[in-house]
Amino acid sequence: MANGLTYARKTASTEATKQLAETLAPYLHPGDVVVLSGDLGAGKTQFVQGVAAGLGISAQVTSPTFNILLTYPAGSLPLYHFDLYRLEEADELEDIGYYETIDGDGASFVEWGEKFPEALPYGYLETSIRVDDEGNRSVRTHAYGDRARRLLFVWAKDSKSRLMKCAGGTA
Numbered sequence: 001m002a003n004g005l006t007y008a009r010k011t012a013s014t015e016a017t018k019q020l021a022e023t024l025a026p027y028l029h030p031g032d033v034v035v036l037s038g039d040l041g042a043g044k045t046q047f048v049q050g051v052a053a054g055l056g057i058s059a060q061v062t063s064p065t066f067n068i069l070l071t072y073p074a075g076s077l078p079l080y081h082f083d084l085y086r087l088e089e090a091d092e093l094e095d096i097g098y099y100e101t102i103d104g105d106g107a108s109f110v111e112w113g114e115k116f117p118e119a120l121p122y123g124y125l126e127t128s129i130r131v132d133d134e135g136n137r138s139v140r141t142h143a144y145g146d147r148a149r150r151l152l153f154v155w156a157k158d159s160k161s162r163l164m165k166c167a168g169g170t171a
Helices: 014-027 044-054 098-102 146-157
Strands: 006-011 033-037 069-072 079-083 107-111 124-131 137-144
Touching: 006 014, 006 146, 014 044, 014 137, 014 146, 033 044, 044 079, 044 107, 044 124, 079 098, 098 107, 124 146, 137 146
Parallel strands: 033 107, 033 124, 079 107
Antiparallel strands: 006 137, 069 079, 124 137
8 A cells, every 4th residue: 555654574583573562562552453464373462462561461462263352451551352263244343342442442453354344443553474484474564544654653763663664555
């Protein structure tokens, strides 16, 4: 996509991916949404684990595949972790309180959100994680909307994130 910002970084381990995600945490506000895409095992949940650590959440963060939504209220900002992989229809989002949650008091991380593009909010970060044959990850984030653009801009300016500006949206 031509408008918006896109930044990327390669990480050589799951720990490095978690550390990258941890650098995002201080900039999150209530209502921020991050859509995570990537193959099974790419590191989406590990990314959320890094954010949780940055928010001061001490609870063990696990994949919400069978729960659909896991909530971590004990950090500096509530963290909501969705996994929409098992949902078949966008109508099911109503049943799990999706819309109320993403507009609520915390930051929402949505795995497999690309399954229901019509349900995505106006503004969000789209973060794609790809793994190569050696286990290196390519993390690429694109901002949609004004708030997401500001969020990505300040995150990228954090020297610990080591994000690099690049062309285009996520792939």
